[in-house]
Amino acid sequence: MRCVKVRAPATIANVVCGFDCIGFAVENPFDEISVELINEKTVRIEHIDNFNLPTEANKNVAGRALLAMLEKVSLKKGFKVTIKKGMKPGSGIGSSAASAIGSVFAANELLGKPFNSNDLIEFALEGEFLASGSKHADNLAPCLLGGFVLVRSVEPLDIVRLNSPKLFVTIIHPQIEIKTSEARSVLPERISLKDAVSAWANVGALVASLEKKDYELLARSLKDKIIEPVRKRFIPKFDEMKQASLMAGAIGGGIAGSGPSVFMLSKSEGIARKVEKAIAEVFASTGIDFKTYVSRLSSCGVVVEEFS
């Protein structure tokens, strides 16, 4: 039977001031996902990594997304999915989004592209819901489309592709676990109107900075008084890492998704490498294991690697 292999990239959601609505894709790390058509209306999952993710379709992020897709397909076929994760689940860099988007994107290719982008995101939202208990598309949309994306609304789905600057990102992934549900539980239910105004002014400025390629404005807009203060407690040395990154020349950055990863944007690979060194030096003092990445921003999101 036919098989499609895709590469689904990591994504950084929230982007400091754009909680639950802005995200961007990176080139590295990424998951490799192969989907094969099978003659049975079901979803079979195989992992070729060491993360021990569930293989029962209904309990698996990719499985849930593909089951949602299968409901809309009249033909009596199913999918066999083979997932090789390049990023650890629970890292905050869109691991579940990569699994869900990679799978539905590959399956859609196999079926001759009957579904559009919004359809694919809708299917993948079922996977995100399984992973985090909330339907948010700020990892899914950039994973699918690449670059910077704004999710204006999830119900109904309204996705806005933003101008994507040629920037580099440094990511540090401390090897600690923060459950998305735990990271959500510390969020305030209500916030002051004053802080909200400051937040939406920053979101507006962030979008303007991307469209205008104004990186000084980008730096000024990467501020958050609402989410970062309550979530940074989960990340050892967060303030020190941020400070060291800015000293090393980063434009700005903060918590990736709900953490524990931290991202920093830079204008060149050279600066991003300096930021990596600075951040690693600070974090090493904790004695906790960590992993770092330096990557370009991805301009295209998920891509087909092989079609056989």
Next chain:
Amino acid sequence: MRCVKVRAPATIANVVCGFDCIGFAVENPFDEISVELINEKTVRIEHIDNFNLPTEANKNVAGRALLAMLEKVSLKKGFKVTIKKGMKPGSGIGSSAASAIGSVFAANELLGKPFNSNDLIEFALEGEFLASGSKHADNLAPCLLGGFVLVRSVEPLDIVRLNSPKLFVTIIHPQIEIKTSEARSVLPERISLKDAVSAWANVGALVASLEKKDYELLARSLKDKIIEPVRKRFIPKFDEMKQASLMAGAIGGGIAGSGPSVFMLSKSEGIARKVEKAIAEVFASTGIDFKTYVSRLSSCGVVVEEFS
């Protein structure tokens, strides 16, 4: 002595989802303000309209702004200001901003432009504070600069000029008084994080729509669940006027500033005139006097009319 006469336009602040941070300038209505240098370090104010605004400099919006400027000027001169207001104070379309910006802009021209845009806005903020009890720059900045403007922050002042579309605005000014302080008193002190996320997603989408000239996205982003629901009660027939405007082809709109004026954006003058007719028909049933305007958006803000 030398004299500068300027035209300072009306401005629409908030722009539905951008409470306290987004505003735009229109061509009409406008104030005409003449400023003359005098040989005494003081500010004298004369009105040539029927609005009975205070002439004591310290109690007048333009006076306060000019006094703030005079404090930064070493020479022993002062200003005589003659104001002919083209818009009624308390209309919600930036009357106080036009007085303040018009005056400091004209005075700066007379002095040989020692001050930059941010300086002028800082002086004018003193006038806004007198008028509304709060320092907001979302009328001042577009009045000075023209087009759509985002105020990322007031302290420190951070103004972002946005792309300004070639749109038309219809304004209806019901002849009722809403005190800015009263309009502020109904605002919630705290809002749900969920509503806040929806608001900042709309602000991001609004900015993207202006940069991309995507008027369908502009229409979708002109939504507000936080301010409009509590302020529209001051404006008779608000929902009906909005509905009639959309039926007549408007892109969208809402309360101008803190009201009572209502604005609607349209793609052409023809549609803006139809919107004017539709809105006037709805409002006429209240029996309350009203005034309407149809105008292009202003691309330049305050301008010099005469230099003598």
